[in-house]
Each structure stands twice: as C-alpha cells, then as structure tokens.
Amino acid sequence: MSIFSPQLxxxxxxxxxxxxxxxxxMVPMLLYAQDELGYLTPEAIREIxxxxxxxxxxxxxxxxxxxxxxxxxxxxxxxxxxxxxSCLLRGGxxxxxxxxxxxxxxxxxxxPDGLFSLEEVECIGACSWAPAVQVxxxxxxxxxxxxxxxxxxxxxxxxxx
Amino acid sequence: xxxPVAKAHPLEVRVVSKRFDIPDANTLPVYLAHDxxxxxxxxxxxxxxxxxxxxxxxSLRGRGGAGFPTGMKWSFVPKQSAKPKYxxxxxDESEPGxxxxxxxxxxxxxxxxxxxxxxxxxxxxxxxxxxxxxxxRYLVDVVERAIAEAYxxxxxxxxxxxxxxxxxxxxxxxxxxxxxxxxxxxxxSLEGKRGIPRLKPPFPATSGxxxxxxxINNVETLATIPHIILxxxxxxxxxxxxxxxxxxxxxxxxxxxNPGVYELPLGFPLKRLIEEIGGGIxxxxxxxxxxxxxxxxxxxxxxxxxxxxxxxxxxxxAGSFLGxxxxxxxxxxxxxxxxxxxxxxxxxxxxCGWCVPCREGTNWLLLTxxxxxxxxxxxxxxDLIREVSENILGRxxxxxxxxxxxxxxxxxxxxxxxxxxxxxxxxxxxxxTLVPRAPAAGPFVTV
Numbered sequence: 142m143s144i145f146s147p148q149l150x151x152x153x154x155x156x157x158x159x160x161x162x163x164x165x166x167m168v169p170m171l172l173y174a175q176d177e178l179g180y181l182t183p184e185a186i187r188e189i190x191x192x193x194x195x196x197x198x199x200x201x202x203x204x205x206x207x208x209x210x211x212x213x214x215x216x217x218x219x220x221x222x223x224x225x226x227s228c229l230l231r232g233g234x235x236x237x238x239x240x241x242x243x244x245x246x247x248x249x250x251x252x253p254d255g256l257f258s259l260e261e262v263e264c265i266g267a268c269s270w271a272p273a274v275q276v277x278x279x280x281x282x283x284x285x286x287x288x289x290x291x292x293x294x295x296x297x298x299x300x301x302x
Numbered sequence: 303x304x305x306p307v308a309k310a311h312p313l314e315v316r317v318v319s320k321r322f323d324i325p326d327a328n329t330l331p332v333y334l335a336h337d338x339x340x341x342x343x344x345x346x347x348x349x350x351x352x353x354x355x356x357x358x359x360x361s362l363r364g365r366g367g368a369g370f371p372t373g374m375k376w377s378f379v380p381k382q383s384a385k386p387k388y389x390x391x392x393x394d395e396s397e398p399g400x401x402x403x404x405x406x407x408x409x410x411x412x413x414x415x416x417x418x419x420x421x422x423x424x425x426x427x428x429x430x431x432x433x434x435x436x437x438x439r440y441l442v443d444v445v446e447r448a449i450a451e452a453y454x455x456x457x458x459x460x461x462x463x464x465x466x467x468x469x470x471x472x473x474x475x476x477x478x479x480x481x482x483x484x485x486x487x488x489x490x491s492l493e494g495k496r497g498i499p500r501l502k503p504p505f506p507a508t509s510g511x512x513x514x515x516x517x518i519n520n521v522e523t524l525a526t527i528p529h530i531i532l533x534x535x536x537x538x539x540x541x542x543x544x545x546x547x548x549x550x551x552x553x554x555x556x557x558x559x560n561p562g563v564y565e566l567p568l569g570f571p572l573k574r575l576i577e578e579i580g581g582g583i584x585x586x587x588x589x590x591x592x593x594x595x596x597x598x599x600x601x602x603x604x605x606x607x608x609x610x611x612x613x614x615x616x617x618x619x620a621g622s623f624l625g626x627x628x629x630x631x632x633x634x635x636x637x638x639x640x641x642x643x644x645x646x647x648x649x650x651x652x653x654c655g656w657c658v659p660c661r662e663g664t665n666w667l668l669l670t671x672x673x674x675x676x677x678x679x680x681x682x683x684x685d686l687i688r689e690v691s692e693n694i695l696g697r698x699x700x701x702x703x704x705x706x707x708x709x710x711x712x713x714x715x716x717x718x719x720x721x722x723x724x725x726x727x728x729x730x731x732x733x734x735t736l737v738p739r740a741p742a743a744g745p746f747v748t749v
Contacts, residue, residue: 161386161512162512164493165474168477169474172436172477193494207479207497208477208478209436209437209478225398226556226648227398227555227630229641230636263652264397264399266403266435266438268398268555268628269555269561270401270561271555271561
C-alpha cells in the first residue's frame with residue numbers, strides 16, 4: 142500500500158520512463174514527495190528506496206546533500222529570504238530581520254501554529270528584482286518591509302492556498 | 303502560462319530575447335508564427351559538420367560563465383560511439399547576480415528546445431535533458447508544457463517532421479545545490495547521486511552522462527543556436543566583436559536606478575550600461591565597485607569600471623571574467639568587508655565538501671572575514687585571508703574553490719584600506735547601511 146496519492150504514483154511511473162537508469166529519478170521523486178507530504182518522512186524514504194531498488198542509506202545520502210530536501214516538517218508556508226549580494230545591496234538583510242520579528246522565529250524556525258517557517262537562502266535568481274523572497278515556490282520581488290507585510294498577511298488570512 | 307511582456311530598452315539589440323515582448327510566445331502556435339522551428343528545418347537540410355561550422359563562424363561562446371567556444375565544444379564529440387550520446391541543457395542558474403536563463407524559459411522555452419534539437423542533430427544524439435534548478439518550479443511547469451506541445455506537434459519524438467531524426471527530451475528538477483551547475487556535478491545529480499564534480503579528463507564530450515559522449519550547454523547558449531542557424535554565423539558574429547560574436551543577456555543589479563536584464567552586443571561599455579540603461583547610481587551616489595560577471599568574478603573599482611567594455615576578451619584582459627553576465631553595481635556606502643564576507647558565506651554554504659582546500663578554505667575564510675568585519679581582526683588577518691585564498695586557487699576538483707578565492711583576492715587587493723579601517727575593535731564604518739551579523743555560534747578558534 143503506497144503512502145503517496147494515486148496522482149503522485151502516476152507521476153513517478155512517468156518519471157521512471159524518462160531515464161535509462163531508475164536511480165536518475167531519485168531527486169525529482171524526493172522533491173515531489175516532499176511537496177505532497179510537507180517533508181520526507183521515514184515511510185516516504187522507505188517507499189522511494191524500494192521503488193528504485195536502492196538502500197534507504199543511499200536515499201538518505203542524497204537527501205543530505207540537497208538544500209531543498211528536508212526530513213523535518215516546515216511551515217505550511219515556507220518563507221525563504223535571499224540575502225545574497227544583489228539582495229543584500231537592496232535591503233535583503235532588513236527583510237530577513239523583519240521576517241524574524243514578524244513571525245517570531247529564527248532561521249529554520251517554524252511558528253507554533255505551523256503556518257510559517259523561515260529560512261535564509263542563497264541566490265534565488267531574482268537579482269534584478271531584488272530584494273526577493275520565495276514563499277514555497279512563489280516569487281515575491283522588489284520588496285519593501287511594507288510590501289512584505291502585505292504578502293505575509295495574504296498567506297496568513299488564506300488569500301493564498 | 304501567460305506573463306507580462308518584457309519591453310526592450312532602446313539601446314538593446316534583441317536576438318535571444320526578441321520574442322520576450324510577444325504575448326504568449328511560450329506557446330507553440332505563437333512560436334511558430336515568429337520563426338519558430340525554421341532553423342531546425344534548415345538544420346535538417348545541412349550536414350552535421352556544416353551546422354558545427356556555422357556555430358564556429360558565429361564565435362558563440364558559452365553563456366553560462368566559462369565562455370568556451372560552443373562550436374569547438376560540439377566538435378570534440380566523437381562521431382562513432384558505442385554508448386548513446388546526450389545533449390544536456392544547464393538550467394541550474396545559481397551564480398549570484400544572474401537571472402537571465404529564467405526569462406528565456408519563461409518567455410521563449412521553445413528556442414531552448416529547438417537549440418537542443420539542432421545540437422542533437424549536429425552530434426548525432428537522440429536524447430536530451432533540461433536540468434532546471436529546484437527553486438524554479440514554475441519554470442519546470444512552463445518547460446514541461448512546452449515539451450508536451452512539441453511532442454504533440456511532432457517536433458520531438460520519432461522521425462521529427464519527416465526528417466528521419468529522432469529526439470527524446472525531458473525536463474529534470476534539481477533540489478537546491480549551486481554545485482550542480484558545474485557540468486560534471488550536474489551529471490552526477492542527473493544520475494541520482496550527490497552533486498559532486500568528477501575528475502577531468504575524461505571530459506563530457508567523450509564521457510559524460512551515463513558514460514556517453516555528452517554536449518552540455520547553458521540555456522542562453524542553446525536558445526541562441528536557432529538564431530545563428532537561421533541568420534547565419536557571419537551575421538551573428540557581426541553583431542559583436544571578433545572572437546566575441548553576437549549579443550549577450552546582461553543582468554544588471556545592485557545600486558542602480560533601473561536594474562533589469564538587457565540584451566547588449568558584446569563590447570558594450572560598462573559605463574553606458576550603468577548610466578544610460580541603468581539610469582545611474584541609486585540616490586545619486588558615487589560608484590565604488592562593479593562585479594562584472596556574477597559573484598565569482600574579480601571585482602573592479604570605480605576607476606577600472608570607467609573604461610571597461612563588456613566582452614570576454616576585454617574583461618579578461620582587465621583581470622576578471624565576463625562570466626554569466628551578472629553585473630552587480632556597488633555605491634560608495636557599501637562596506638567591502640561585509641560584501642566579501644557575504645560572498646564567502648555563499649561559497650562556504652555551497653562547497654560540496656569533496657575536496658579539502660575548498661571545504662576547509664571557505665570555512666576559515668568566512669570565519670576570518672567575519673571576525674575582521676565585527677572588529678575583532680588582527681593586522682595579520684588581512685594577509686592571512688590572502689594566503690588562504692591563494693592556497694585554494696587551482697587546487698580543487700572544480701572551479702568552486704577558485705570562485706570563492708578570486709573575488710576575495712580582488713577585494714583585498716583593491717580595497718585593503720577598508721579592511722584596515724575595521725581593525726583594533728573599531729566598528730564598521732558603514733554599519734548604518736549594512737548591519738553586521740551576529741557572530742557564528744560556537745567558540746572561535748584562532749588560526
């Protein structure tokens with residue numbers, strides 16, 4: 142019995158057809174599994190390992206390398222603040238500090254209600270529209286502290302699902 | 303997926319970005335209505351050697367950062383191979399200051415796909431993968447939709463448009479790792495492993511993905527190919543300078559009034575980019591420094607920036623690299639020690655840990671730079687930073703070590719007085735604009 146949805150299993154079937162070697166599908170499978178479950182649970186890791194005929198250790202080894210993969214829950218809205226050079230010059234650190242205050246958590250923290258988590262991230266490719274923040278996969282660019290508050294409020298009040 | 307169009311600045315020369323202001327050019331009907339897949343049809347009538355020759359004539363150089371001649375790269379692939387050959391598109395855009403490939407995939411993904419098909423035809427490869435950084439999920443969706451449209455219309459798959467040429471193509475998501483932009487690390491990652499670099503030689507052209515001969519090019523490089531095949535190598539060359547043919551997407555960021563991505567002929571003066579396109583320095587302040595090609599390239603001071611032109615050879619002659627085209631502008635109120643520290647924070651985070659000089663060097667450099675910035679530096683720390691950087695240079699498997707060392711060395715050399723101004727417990731002179739970060743956790747060990 143799979144712990145993944147039928148849709149995700151169909152997606153895995155499709156992914157595995159793309160490569161001559163099943164293991165090539167590992168990173169996309171892990172990321173898509175994480176999207177569905179919120180994080181990579183021991184059950185998810187076990188199932189993906191079995192599906193690829195790899196050891197769980199081999200899967201853990203890969204998870205440990207990639208910064209987007211996590212084995213602990215994040216908030217429903219994962220706020221990723223870029224403070225790399227282009228964002229730094231346009232106030233990225235002020236945005237990050239404001240997020241800490243506003244959400245009441247530190248880097249890698251999760252709010253008690255589980256709604257938000259915060260992470261300082263490296264360059265997200267929004268340099269010409271800095272400072273920028275990614276919430277889950279959505280980009281928010283040319284930010285000011287006031288604009289950021291609006292963005293966070295929209296997530297908090299259910300304006301974004 | 304619809305995006306607001308990106309209008310051109312009058313000084314731009316749009317080739318690779320020529321469809322950025324056509325609504326919905328990321329759908330196949332609109333792409334076809336604007337010269338889409340005409341280059342592929344032409345390529346089907348050309349011998350593979352003639353395609354490679356045309357690319358050589360154009361003098362197209364890799365737009366991902368290394369600037370290696372694309373035609374030459376393709377010509378290294380052996381004609382006969384027992385193992386399947388591959389065409390890879392490096393869409394792992396992660397070099398700080400770089401945000402151009404994102405726009406190509408957003409506005410004109412079929413140009414990249416068409417470029418990969420032409421590359422496949424040139425080297426006789428029948429399988430391609432587009433490796434897209436995990437953070438660009440919306441682009442994985444755009445690209446997958448474009449691939450599905452191309453399959454449905456017979457531009458991908460078996461016997462493409464009756465040519466007898468087969469080509470299969472998939473998008474592949476990464477999951478966060480700058481190192482995967484290094485070509486051999488990208489292949490490791492695509493094989494489902496940790497993205498660490500391989501020992502070279504053998505180079506990808508003879509032994510790449512799954513051990514097969516592989517061509518790997520940046521998104522912009524591949525998206526430029528159809529324009530070269532259609533317009534001719536000589537035409538493209540003529541847009542730029544000898545050995546620096548054509549145009550290049552330039553990502554302008556930092557302290558300018560109009561940051562943005564602009565397509566400029568190679569050899570465009572940096573000063574005009576900042577003043578006329580960028581609208582001058584933010585707040586009317588003075589220029590202090592410019593990063594010419596992404597965070598790994600040595601920095602220029604204001605005097606050097608005055609006369610610099612943006613092409614591969616001119617920037618190399620001036621001691622840096624055109625790199626990925628990420629031009630980052632810094633005004634007079636920027637703390638260079640802080641800037642160097644933030645660059646090192648990035649490379650320390652992204653070092654894959656495979657070789658010691660990079661893994662240990664970036665960590666010690668971050669600790670030492672941070673200490674100087676916080677006012678705890680000793681006079682000898684400045685030369686210590688230089689020495690550690692010099693000991694990384696050229697001693698690592700891949701270019702990440704150099705990428706960390708080169709900007710650091712240039713900043714120490716050109717802005718030494720700023721490091722000296724931080725010594726002896728003095729506070730950062732620029733503290734109001736760039737707040738120093740809290741010290742790293744744990745006891746600090748003196749080098």
